[in-house]
Amino acid sequence: MNKPIRIIFIILLMGISTSLYAQQGLQIASVFQKYSKHKGVTMVELSNEMLETYEMTLYKSISFKNAGKAMPLILRCLEIDKKKAKKVKEVILDGEIQSGYYQLPAIKEDINRFILFKTSKKGNATLIYIEGELDADDLVTMLFMKKN
Template sequence: MKYKHTLLPLLFYLCSLPLMAQKHLQVGHFFGSDYGKQKEATEILMKGKRLKPYNLMLFRSLTLPTQSINIAEIEKAVTADGSKAIDKETGRKGNRLYYGFFQLQPLKGLNCYLFYRNNSLNPANSRKANITLIYMEGKASLDELKKSFAR
């Protein structure tokens, strides 16, 4: 009985670790927040076996319509996190961040990645004016992820 009182909280803590993984980032508070509950927003959380072919352990994605969010706030957080990246690729339109792919500092032996895209800056996508924010963790290299996303 004594072990149940110790084991149960420990299990809850261990299960929540992947969900807290990106909390050390400026963009961390956007995931699992009211942003994902907005109309036309899409939030995805995947972990486990489904990610094994991609050599990932955690995938979090948040797609938001630009008319209902503060884009500058999200862009500022992405830029702050991106400034600490060990590798990055970015594209700008005017003085705005159009996209960013950042390899962040490893966390507990796992590679960490952040991807951002602001479709509202591309006139060809005016019907899909949204931003996408993706956080990933795993053993995958940057080249592996780029190949996976190119498919």
């Protein structure tokens, strides 16, 4: 292999391994893996350009039009992952999580990690994983800022 091709290959491998490492050790990774290509499911992963705008290194979300069959796995994964969280904020109705905010310990200095979860009365659900330099206040501001 000539040198330029070898360098490109190494850079690609580093990018892939960083993405795979991002959710390593988290149970929610299995939700993304299992359901990302199912009908009625939308998965979003932001590009590097968008990530830099919001001081993120990774953003992944998965939304379910009808989360019925996926809910037991989602809730089981959240239950396990939230045990590792530094901060937990949840809204629980009739014994079930309606929404959750979980700040996980950093895996690297200045790289914060968050799991966000929300359900709707219509049976929809969204699970989001974010990591980056943004802190909890930045995240809350971004989530609740008014759209023009």
